Amino acid sequence: MTVNIPGLVSVVVFYLVVLGTGIWASKKSKKEEKKCTGKESEIAMVGGRNLNIWVSIFTTTATWIGGGFILGNAEVTYLPNKGLLWVIAPIGFALNLIVAALFFVRPVHKRKYVTVMDPFQEKYGDTLTSVLFIPSLLADVFWVACILAALGGTMSVILDIPSHLAVIISAAVAIMYTLLGGLYSVAYTDVIQLFLMLLGLWFCVPFALLSPASADITFTAVNELYQPPWIGRLELRDVGKWLDDLLMLTMGGVCYQALYQRILATATVRQAQITCYAGAAMCIILGVPPILIGAVAASTDWNQTSYGLPTPYEQDKAGSILPIVLQYLCPPFVSIAGIGAIAAAVMSSIDSALLSSSSLFARNIYKNIIRRKKASEREILCVVKVSVLLFGALGTGLAMTTSSVFVFWYLSGDMMYGVVCPQLLAVFFLSSYTNGYGSAVGLVAGVSLRYLMGEPTLRLPPLLILPGCRIEDGVHVQYFPFRTTTMLAALAVILLVSRLASFLFLHGLLPERWDIFGVRRPAITLRDVAPKELPEDSALNSALPFTSLNDAKPDALE
Template identity: 55%
Template sequence: MRQRFIGQEENLLPSTLVSLASMSVHAAGLVAVGVFYVVILLTGILALRKSKEVEKKCIGKKSEVAIVGGRDMIVVIGVFTMTATWVGGGYIMGTAEAVYSPAQGLIWAFGPVSYFLNFLIAGLFFAKPMRSKHYVTMLDPFQHRYGQFFTTAILLPALFSDILWVACILAALGGTMSIILDISATISIPISAAVSISYTVLGGLYAVAYTDVIQLSFIFVSLWLSIPFMFLSPAVTDPSQTTNFNQSNSFPWVGEVKLEDAGKWTDDFFVLALGGLACQALFQRILAASSSAQAQVTCFAAGGFAFIMGIPSVIIGAVAASADWNQTGYGLPPPYERGEAGNILPLALSYIAPTWVSVLGIGALAAAVMSSMDSALLSSGSMFTQNIYKTTLRKQASERELKWVIRISVLLVGLAGTCLAFNKSSILSLWVLANDTLYCVIAPQLTCAVHLRSGNCYGAISGYVIALLLRVLSGEPALGIPPVLLFPGWREEDGVITQYFPFRTLIVFISLAVVVFMSWLFQLAFSRQLIPQSWDVFDAFKKKVEAIEEERTTIPISKDEKKYVLNTAL
């Protein structure tokens, strides 16, 4: 009996040591994440002091300090905060997921190239006209040109996108912590959300910008540092020799685009490349710059840095695709066959890299989550307060009241995104979907509002309704919405219909055409009095006539002159 008991102790010893080692790793990870969160909160408190100093120097409109600061953001800070906003959990994990997945590969990892293109277009065509007019939010051009009704309509899809964005990046962090630190997502997601909401509420744009500097630096160092250790792992072979999933390519993780998939590839690429042009988080940084030229430089530099920040995720995805998971503690079948491709980045950090590198990896993901989440929170809060509450609900609201409205709005958006983060959808799908609504509905409208001088509210409403209707009827698998409109090339897989035609890009072109055509049609109808002026319920044409009347207060304007104005000036 004594001999048997000793033998049992000997058998239990290795497993006990493994458990103790695992507990020590988890404890170290928890301490590291805790320290990181404390540093971020302290930075947010320091940003609050900076925000109050700027408020003292401002004459009126102190609530705008939380939105665009003092419009004196230096280029370096601007580049850091703009890059960090885009380099979030969805970007990092979604890119790695695409490279690793055998059905996709590097060619489907749109993030780095699409984000570079997004910033390039923003700098060339939107930064100067928006910043030169001293706008406060992305909705200001709509409010000035089309009025309050349409501005409220535009806010709704923008708010929906921000909530999805928050959900996407929180889901990325929840999956990472559950894998590396063995913490349930029901605990890690609310805690991370609470930290991000707290410092965003405290310091506004300054808190977001200053914490972004720390977060982006941590992401860059942690992810690049983990790559050499992954290549040294005995479970990893040369990525160029991987033949696990695709025998037809010497670099299988590169992937390919089949002819029947070309439409979906094009659609997804432009969703990420152009959807961000209609994002308040982008224009918040542009409008906070000290000049139009500085805003453009910030966009161009951020595009380059966003591209560089995507490279580690690409490499980690390729390494994971080339790894022999049977030689790791994860075992077989590999993550893709278990339906865990969405968590491939934390899985690679946890099972391929050393344990201390895993701890740094969780810090990188936490930083990525906060760097994007705080921007999404402040984005929605800013637009609602500046363009809805201040101009419609409470025109006489004090500056103190407006600041509290921003804070409450940030809290509500954060809570909504946190609840949605427990959705089981792919992180890559949520990431694309967050840009989807911006691309289909808002991007064509913003382009017309900024660059189409002949556009009017009636044309904008027509394009908005058509785009929204077509997008809903096209269906969305990630939200469980079945398609009513079936475009050429659609497929049904596992009972779910997927559209492979570039229908979202088609919707954008249809929306643009409707805005231009209906604006011209209504202008013609009102100018020729085919529609009575009394029917101009949105004052789309009355305002221009009244503006000319104000300039000619000494000389009354006749009916013929009004008709001439409607025929020429509109």
């Protein structure tokens, strides 16, 4: 093994630049903390709610366009049994940000939340929130594992260094600057990282397209040469699975704390919406280069390259197809630019995922539950930093267990869509029809149904087989939209059980001492309360988590 010294030097320089930016941003963070005594933890989590609009756009885009996005799109385009028609991520991520702008920005800004778990804590209390936190944590850890696996595979191909070494070094750098400055460090390093992604990826594309070992991708898009056409096939029987994947990326994404950190870091609702719309456009633009590189890989006679045969797909290296193309079809200086782009993509997402999960734990679990809101701001900041270290270590360990970034990428989104999404929709838009009993049973139902549906990427056979299920490579694959079925079923359970529990307790069919979620709590109507007399954190306001009664006009109470 011969280490690629120029490439290694370029990566070291990039890491030093990112780390330097993080240190500079941490000084800005400390200045803001001095100005806002008593809110130091919010500075770390949501940047003092005054992030520059351009920085907000850059950090939102860079967070969504991570290593999983870039390598995953190239992998799916290259796979003979997938192809371009199955590259759903750019569309799904763009729709995700548009949905967030239309329906979620205003409610969270109105109540000045800090985390996505705040409305759950207001509505259901501490016990249930601590349970609902678990799927969000797992999704973030899977996300960290996904993007670290992407970088490890890339560096092992281009730099000829062990993938586990690349994973450990990259995780250490991201953890270090996230610890230093919280959201400020994350946001300002994202500006540099997004610029490098745009420049590096688009710079590599022409060289890959002009490689003498590759056929014209416009020909191989619809004609079989070295493998089936890379445009792929989408038959009528596949539409359910395609829509299921699209809805998972669209609605699963609105459940991530990383999204709300950026929404809440802006000063106004309008700025947050502009951020989301601009990020949606950038998802489409940055989705093109990896698709083109995947198309080149599908159009390449690998026997004409130093890679030789068997092909990357036959060697089970489809997950690293983008760095393989850069290494074997492009000049050395181009592959170095590509590794910089991928490293930037990875770093821009791992720091966000680490800060996201750490913020949820520090605020909603440690501060509100373990310490019963008695923890000092410095204590909370300390917990954030310890959590960054712990969750970073968990994600780093998982990143070394698979060669495909596609696996963890989908597991993360799947967890959010099937388990967290119905809970989020219920608490945001159906709050008056739900209670803790419905939420708890809905959570169990969502997890149980998802397990019964099986998971082909983990070779977990389905115990509940839906129409259209097929056997592929010895594994049952559900082509019915089973993820969406799980999500809708969990939402229905939340509403039905909430209704049933309310009926049983309010009609005295169950004793009041069993009412742990307070369904029989004395009802307060709008007519009973003058708008200026109700405290902001009152029980009634908590039951309506997106619109404070303090904001109501007197005539609205009539």
